[in-house]
Amino acid sequence: MTDQLGESFRQARRELRFQLTTWALFALWVVGFCGVNAFDAETSDVETILGMPSWVVLGIAVPWFVAFLVTVYFSGWFMQDTDLVDDSESPESSHAPAEEPPGQ
Amino acid sequence: MTTIVLASAASDAAIVSFTIYLGIVFLLAWFANRAQQGKSFVGEYFLGSRNIGLWGFALTYAATAASGGSFMGFPALIYTHGWVLAWWIAGYCVAPLVSLGLLAKRINQVSRLAGAITVPELMRKRFGSSAVGTVATVLVILFMFAFLMAQFQAGANIMAVLLEDVGPYQQVVQGIESTIDGWWWIGESDGDYILCLVFFAVAVVIYTSYGGYLAVVWTDVMQGVVMVIGVIIMLCLALYQVGGLSNATESLAKMTPPESGLAVLQPRGNAALSESLPRGTWLRTADGGLARLKETASTNNESFEALFLTEDEGAEATVAKEINESFVAVEVPDSREVAAYGHGRPGVYVSAPGPHQKNPQGFLSVTLALSFFVIWNFSGAGQPSYMVRQMSFRDTRILRRSIMMVAVFFGLIYFPLVVIFTSARVLLPGMEAYPPDRIMPSMAAHLTTSAGVPWLAGLLFAAPFAAVMSSVDSFLLLVSSGVVRDIYQQNINPNASDKTLKRLSYTTTIVVGVLAVLAMLNPPRFLQTLIIFASTGLGAVFLAPVAFGLFWKRMTAEGAIAGMFTGALAILALYLVGYWVAGEFAPYNLLGLDPFIWGTFASAAAVVGVSLIASPPDAALVERYFGRE
Numbered sequence: 001m002t003d004q005l006g007e008s009f010r011q012a013r014r015e016l017r018f019q020l021t022t023w024a025l026f027a028l029w030v031v032g033f034c035g036v037n038a039f040d041a042e043t044s045d046v047e048t049i050l051g052m053p054s055w056v057v058l059g060i061a062v063p064w065f066v067a068f069l070v071t072v073y074f075s076g077w078f079m080q081d082t083d084l085v086d087d088s089e090s091p092e093s094s095h096a097p098a099e100e101p102p103g104q
Numbered sequence: 105m106t107t108i109v110l111a112s113a114a115s116d117a118a119i120v121s122f123t124i125y126l127g128i129v130f131l132l133a134w135f136a137n138r139a140q141q142g143k144s145f146v147g148e149y150f151l152g153s154r155n156i157g158l159w160g161f162a163l164t165y166a167a168t169a170a171s172g173g174s175f176m177g178f179p180a181l182i183y184t185h186g187w188v189l190a191w192w193i194a195g196y197c198v199a200p201l202v203s204l205g206l207l208a209k210r211i212n213q214v215s216r217l218a219g220a221i222t223v224p225e226l227m228r229k230r231f232g233s234s235a236v237g238t239v240a241t242v243l244v245i246l247f248m249f250a251f252l253m254a255q256f257q258a259g260a261n262i263m264a265v266l267l268e269d270v271g272p273y274q275q276v277v278q279g280i281e282s283t284i285d286g287w288w289w290i291g292e293s294d295g296d297y298i299l300c301l302v303f304f305a306v307a308v309v310i311y312t313s314y315g316g317y318l319a320v321v322w323t324d325v326m327q328g329v330v331m332v333i334g335v336i337i338m339l340c341l342a343l344y345q346v347g348g349l350s351n352a353t354e355s356l357a358k359m360t361p362p363e364s365g366l367a368v369l370q371p372r373g374n375a376a377l378s379e380s381l382p383r384g385t386w387l388r389t390a391d392g393g394l395a396r397l398k399e400t401a402s403t404n405n406e407s408f409e410a411l412f413l414t415e416d417e418g419a420e421a422t423v424a425k426e427i428n429e430s431f432v433a434v435e436v437p438d439s440r441e442v443a444a445y446g447h448g449r450p451g452v453y454v455s456a457p458g459p460h461q462k463n464p465q466g467f468l469s470v471t472l473a474l475s476f477f478v479i480w481n482f483s484g485a486g487q488p489s490y491m492v493r494q495m496s497f498r499d500t501r502i503l504r505r506s507i508m509m510v511a512v513f514f515g516l517i518y519f520p521l522v523v524i525f526t527s528a529r530v531l532l533p534g535m536e537a538y539p540p541d542r543i544m545p546s547m548a549a550h551l552t553t554s555a556g557v558p559w560l561a562g563l564l565f566a567a568p569f570a571a572v573m574s575s576v577d578s579f580l581l582l583v584s585s586g587v588v589r590d591i592y593q594q595n596i597n598p599n600a601s602d603k604t605l606k607r608l609s610y611t612t613t614i615v616v617g618v619l620a621v622l623a624m625l626n627p628p629r630f631l632q633t634l635i636i637f638a639s640t641g642l643g644a645v646f647l648a649p650v651a652f653g654l655f656w657k658r659m660t661a662e663g664a665i666a667g668m669f670t671g672a673l674a675i676l677a678l679y680l681v682g683y684w685v686a687g688e689f690a691p692y693n694l695l696g697l698d699p700f701i702w703g704t705f706a707s708a709a710a711v712v713g714v715s716l717i718a719s720p721p722d723a724a725l726v727e728r729y730f731g732r733e
Contacts, residue, residue, distance in 0.1 A: 003731060005213075006730065008213065009731055012209050016206065019205055020202075027477045034473065039456045041451065041455035043451040043455075044451050046454045046455070048350060048353055048354070050349070051349025051352070052523075053187055059191070059194075060197075061190075061519065064194070064515065067198045068511050072508055074201055074507070075201075075504040075505070079504050080500075081500045
């Protein structure tokens with residue numbers, strides 16, 4: 001039981017690293033690209049792609065789509081299923097009164 | 105005339121849709137109550153016995169995240185500041201991965217191991233300390249009650265906007281206003297606000313207290329579906345009516361912010377002002393431009409607040425049939441107020457930082473954009489209302505598929521809203537003549553009436569209702585679970601029977617709702633700031649202590665308490681500095697960064713620093729929640 005829990009904890013930690021790295025990369029892309037290009041677009045002859053200002057497409061719409069693909073990869077392949085302990089197996093079920101845990 | 109017909113048709117549709125919508129909500133609450141019978145009360149009532157499936161988990165999470173702000177405040181911001189709001193909201197592109205995925209698996213696992221059904225209970229058992237649980241309970245209730253009050257007011261405001269053109273409703277409102285005139289506390293409030301607040305509160309308290317968590321989840325599913333369908337319909341209608349997105353963006357690029365000022369009415373020829381001109385009436389100015397009344401103009405020669413359009417080319421064609429040609433709006437000299445950023449600058453609506461009425465730096469700086477990229481992801485992950493949801497999914501397959509589903513949901517809601525309401529400035533110019541919250545229902549009414557399907561407005565009107573209700577019910581349940589589970593059952597009567605807990609839960613939910621209504625009968629001026637304060641406060645208080653508690657074995661109870669207090673104090677300090685600097689309740693963005701970021705960093709530093717100083721945690725406790733290396 002505790003060995004299984006230890007392995008699932010290590011897997012959760014790997015997933016945490018993936019999530020934080022992904023967040024940082026997209027923050028860099030979105031904030032970096034828009035920070036450089038969105039302020040230069042203040043003109044009545046705005047450059048558009050698919051009807052949107054080009055900085056919106058390249059700095060937000062494209063990263064949003066790529067982020068969706070990364071999310072699909074993460075939840076479909078990278079994230080592993082874990083056997084969650086059922087309430088009934090836990091010494092302190094949610095059905096029980098709120099008593100003190102071990103180690104108190 | 106067009107406006108009156110439009111408002112009437114839309115109002116009828118709003119009433120019909122709202123009635124049907126409420127009927128379904130109460131039906132779901134009844135079914136939920138039936139489904140709970142024969143099961144252990146507390147676990148079922150507050151957490152649905154941890155048996156929530158894909159649709160329930162994904163949509164209850166997404167619907168709670170998309171609160172009233174997403175459907176009222178956010179559209180108003182897009183209309184006011186333009187395409188830069190796409191950057192402001194862009195953090196949602198990774199929110200399903202981070203906000204939902206970051207802690208969900210571990211929270212669910214640890215809460216099952218601990219048998220915990222609330223966040224304070226989870227923390228108390230994870231650290232083996234009653235003090236941790238008590239501090240967490242007090243902070244959850246304090247911040248969440250502030251959040252709850254603000255959402256009640258948002259719900260009342262939405263109802264008031266949607267019903268304002270309904271005749272019988274106005275008669276009741278006038279009756280209320282004449283009754284409460286001079287009363288202590290509520291005498292200065294508007295009658296429509298009080299009526300809507302009480303009605304909204306009664307509805308949401310009844311179905312939440314009767315149906316519990318299961319009713320909240322089921323109604324959230326329905327509300328989530330309503331939101332998505334509503335936005336998709338609006339997107340199609342908006343793009344069709346604006347003549348395509350390219351046309352909308354090109355028109356928007358030519359626009360500059362309208363200006364406010366005072367005007368007097370001058371009759372053309374023999375025209376006489378026999379009756380008042382309502383707010384929103386379009387008029388020509390003396391030099392042939394366009395102005396719109398921001399208040400009702402009556403028969404005397406007083407000046408009236410008006411909005412002056414600065415780029416009339418597109419608006420002329422759009423509102424040509426609505427212009428009252430009998431009068432001219434003559435501007436009062438030196439009365440005009442221009443935008444602090446964006447005045448006379450074409451392209452300001454299609455670029456950063458976006459126009460701003462008061463801030464000469466514009467709407468969105470790079471540091472503020474970074475702040476929001478952090479907030480949308482990590483503040484969400486730190487909200488106790490989301491954490492409770494993460495305790496309730498059945499298995500990790502549900503979690504994995506839910507992350508994908510929420511990604512689709514956010515993609516279908518947020519980016520399309522930007523497209524819809526940048527088009528709104530082209531289709532409905534001069535909406536600054538009304539309160540900002542008016543844009544969503546006005547756009548829904550305009551799109552459906554122009555398309556010849558006014559009844560469809562009902563569905564679109566239900567979306568913001570759904571958004572606010574799905575947030576309010578969750579917060580209501582969270583506060584009452586704090587009182588029942590973490591205070592009463594933990595400290596007063598650990599062996600309370602199911603019957604006692606059931607009675608107490610119903611009573612607490614109702615009492616919390618009544619207290620929130622009483623507090624909001626005289627609403628504070630700084631509502632929006634209160635919402636941001638409460639949500640970022642909760643995030644700063646709980647994110648680091650819970651996240652470290654789930655992933656760091658060395659963390660101690662002392663570190664958890666220090667982290668929660670430091671996060672709360674940091675947020676409070678930055679708001680106090682903001683009050684001192686701005687002279688009103690406002691955040692102080694140190695180095696341009698939101699207080700949430702400073703609060704979370706301070707909290708994390710306190711968690712790590714104090715835990716390392718304190719004695720290592722009990723080995724048995726660590727093994728219980730982390731297993732063996």
